[in-house]
Amino acid sequence: MRKYFTWVSVGLLVSFALGFLPVGIYSAQASDLSATYSPYALISAVNILRASNGLPAYNSNSILMATAQAQANYMASIGSWSDYGPGGSTLGERLLAAGYPLAGDLSEGGIASQNVIQGTSSMTPQAAVQAWMGDSVHQIALLSTGLSDIGAGVTYSGGDVYYVIDCAQPTGSGRQQAYTPSSSNSGGQISGTPVSQEQTIPMAIVSTPDQGGNVYHIVRQGQALWQIAIAYKVKIDDIKTLNSLSSDVIFPGQKLLIMNVGTPMPVSPTAGPTLDLSTFTPLPTLEVVTQTVTATGIPTARPSAPVQSRNGATVVGGIVLAALFAAGLIAWVSRQRPI
DSSP states (O other): OHHHHHHHHHHHHHHHHHTTSOHHHHSOOOOOHHHHTSHHHHHHHHHHHHHHTTOOOOEEOHHHHHHHHHHHHHHHHHTSOOSSOGGGOOHHHHHHHHTOOBOSOGGGTOSEEEEEEEEETTOOHHHHHHHHTTSHHHHHHHHOSSOOEEEEEEEEETTEEEEEEEEEOBOTTSSOOOOOOOOOOOOSOOSSOOOOTTSOOOOOOOOOOOTTSEEEEEOOTTOOHHHHHHHHTOOHHHHHHHTTOSSSOOOTTOEEEEEEOSOOOOOOOOOOOOOOOTTOOOOOOOOOOOOOOOOOSOOOOOOOOOOOGGGHHHHHHHHHHHHHHHHHHHHHHHHHSOO
């Protein structure tokens, strides 16, 4: 009976001690999805594949990171994957425009390769790389021995994910080659001068809804339809449908209907009659005297620093040891009592 009482006491004390155990010690940390599906996770998946094939890892390049992310954003804006960028631009043209020192024959696009893919939001970077390995064309960017730099881009939109990798070889000097791009074709104009895709594109400032809940955008010089779609987080086809556009050509000063949010802008209230204060006699000014009390010798209360979770195990260990000691003491006292 005494042994039973002893073990019951130990169980109760241990249960009491475990009740003080910080939950954070045993609870699994939530996975960081932003890190799992980041551009750098995509680069890591590519380099793991290269290592398994005995190839050196690619070097992450900031310019290629920017061009790949811009292409991913563009694909999200049109709701489809595309090897071509805004205005039909090629990979080589985009790299040169971004300032990358591209090696090779620039008239042939230089030494560069790009992979793009569109999938559901559950597609991981590893799954994208596996999909690219399904054909020899996409294997060029993954397993090339003539490329050394890489950039990656990831964009989520409408339940889909868009992955892009830009791989290239820089010049030996690290400087851009002299190159004059060919003039773009500006045929098919109706009136005015269409916005050129080669111009510097200013930021598209998002407009607020009008009194009817409609959101309009006035096209500025240098803006493109794809960039406006990204700014408002809508698709190019939606803008074209709302404005009955048959092409992506837009003009400075053109008013585009972007969406209807159904929330009109509040109407400013009508100004009421002005109060005549010419005959108003102000009340005498009251002087309010305040007494400043200086707290001397009163310590400033400071919040106690929270106990870090890494110390929780030490605290619980002490509690458990104390519980076991108490249980032993109870057992010893029980033996000393006569039956």
